[in-house]
Amino acid sequence: MDPAAFKPQSLDRDAKVYVAGHRGLVGSAIWRKLESEGFTNLIGRTSTELDLKNRDDVFGFFSEEKPQYVVLAAAKVGGIMANNSYPVDFLSENLQIQVNTMDAALENDVERLLFLGSSCIYPKLAPQPLKEEYLLTGHLEPTNDAYAIAKIAGILQVQAVRRQYGKPWISAMPTNLYGPGDNFSPTGSHVMPALIRRYDEAVRDGTETVVNWGTGSPLREFLHVDDMASACLFLLENYDGPEQVNVGVGSDVSIKELAETVASTVGYTGRMEWDASQPDGTPRKLMDVSKLAAAGWTASVSLEDGIRQTVDWFRDHRDSFRG
Ligand SMILES: NC(=O)C1=CN([C@@H]2O[C@H](COP(=O)(O)OP(=O)(O)OC[C@H]3O[C@@H](n4cnc5c(N)ncnc54)[C@H](OP(=O)(O)O)[C@@H]3O)[C@@H](O)[C@H]2O)C=CC1
Numbered sequence: 001m002d003p004a005a006f007k008p009q010s011l012d013r014d015a016k017v018y019v020a021g022h023r024g025l026v027g028s029a030i031w032r033k034l035e036s037e038g039f040t041n042l043i044g045r046t047s048t049e050l051d052l053k054n055r056d057d058v059f060g061f062f063s064e065e066k067p068q069y070v071v072l073a074a075a076k077v078g079g080i081m082a083n084n085s086y087p088v089d090f091l092s093e094n095l096q097i098q099v100n101t102m103d104a105a106l107e108n109d110v111e112r113l114l115f116l117g118s119s120c121i122y123p124k125l126a127p128q129p130l131k132e133e134y135l136l137t138g139h140l141e142p143t144n145d146a147y148a149i150a151k152i153a154g155i156l157q158v159q160a161v162r163r164q165y166g167k168p169w170i171s172a173m174p175t176n177l178y179g180p181g182d183n184f185s186p187t188g189s190h191v192m193p194a195l196i197r198r199y200d201e202a203v204r205d206g207t208e209t210v211v212n213w214g215t216g217s218p219l220r221e222f223l224h225v226d227d228m229a230s231a232c233l234f235l236l237e238n239y240d241g242p243e244q245v246n247v248g249v250g251s252d253v254s255i256k257e258l259a260e261t262v263a264s265t266v267g268y269t270g271r272m273e274w275d276a277s278q279p280d281g282t283p284r285k286l287m288d289v290s291k292l293a294a295a296g297w298t299a300s301v302s303l304e305d306g307i308r309q310t311v312d313w314f315r316d317h318r319d320s321f322r323g
């Protein structure tokens with residue numbers, strides 16, 4: 001990555017900004033961040049109001065609204081089981097959402113666009129930590145290869161638009177995210193919300209043994225979604241380059257350690273077991289975040305504080321997640 005790509009970009013606080021996926025974990029955090037930083041003209045649409053898979057509707061929306069900036073945080077998203085069970089949905093829906101949104105953004109002359117990918121774009125057995133240049137250097141993790149291919153296509157589309165049309169569009173690759181507003185579905189979610197819900201329910205139900213998926217040995221890095229939103233604005237204000245930029249905290253924990261922290265945070269004192277018939281996924285995916293750090297951005301929410309805050313949020317909202 002060319003360090004010169006990190007340079008101040010002027011952003012107009014009164015520009016119309018379309019946050020695609022503004023009700024999701026990431027999109028809602030980006031919306032809050034932009035509002036708190038003085039952006040006055042944010043627009044969003046639910047998937048019911050505007051299905052980004054519907055190309056005609058997407059083109060109609062862009063030609064009517066004419067947003068100047070776009071944050072593309074709408075996607076079909078899920079944890080290891082959802083990705084492994086519904087690969088064609090993750091491939092096809094994400095490709096449609098991305099291609100329609102970026103094509104319509106190009107046709108309507110969107111000035112700045114930020115595409116969100118994921119750390120799963122890197123090869124399963126790449127050296128750690130994962131540097132941006134490891135993209136397309138090896139085989140993907142099979143539990144999420146379909147989703148990863150869609151995300152890689154998104155990075156390439158951003159790069160191709162830059163090359164062919166000279167637009168200053170960019171891509172960010174977040175590590176595993178968590179925080180208020182996450183998806184707490186027991187089977188569809190990522191590990192953090194799954195564990196918070198499972199251990200919180202175990203405490204309330206007096207369950208003596210809680211079973212987690214896999215062996216507990218995989219290592220994962222967790223970034224609080226408010227940090228992710230802050231990094232997104234930082235990139236929009238400070239980065240103009242073709243290469244995707246990693247966003248993470250720079251350290252990881254084993255799933256077993258994570259489960260123990262969640263259990264102790266919610267006050268669970270029973271037994272913990274592991275169901276090794278469930279997939280572990282990739283053994284490790286620690287992001288190399290030195291590019292972003294050198295440019296002046298680092299995460300600020302500690303894992304312990306972030307888990308405590310997310311547990312509190314879940315407890316305040318858990319009735320809406322029952323069933
Ligand atoms: N969560 C994580 O750990 C990580 C997430 N990311 C990336 O961050 C981005 C946001 O993820 P996250 O916030 O977690 O996901 P969520 O599932 O929380 O939110 C996804 C959003 O996308 C919208 N959406 C989905 N399908 C459509 C559609 N067909 N038309 C219009 N809108 C649609 C949903 O809208 P609605 O609510 O209206 O249905 C929802 O607001 C994604 O690109 C994801 O790949 C990357 C790495 C890790």
Ligand SMILES: C[C@H]1O[C@H](OP(=O)(O)OP(=O)(O)OC[C@H]2O[C@@H](n3cnc4c(=O)[nH]c(N)nc43)[C@H](O)[C@@H]2O)[C@@H](O)[C@@H](O)C1=O
Binds near residue numbers: 120147191212282
């Ligand atoms: C962000 C990222 O998210 C996905 O990749 P992942 O990191 O493997 O996702 P995960 O959070 O679902 O699991 C992490 C680890 O945790 C273990 N684990 C234990 N117990 C539960 C559990 O109860 N639920 C879940 N989901 N996992 C569990 C699980 O077995 C695995 O070892 C991608 O598909 C892709 O979408 C992507 O980019």
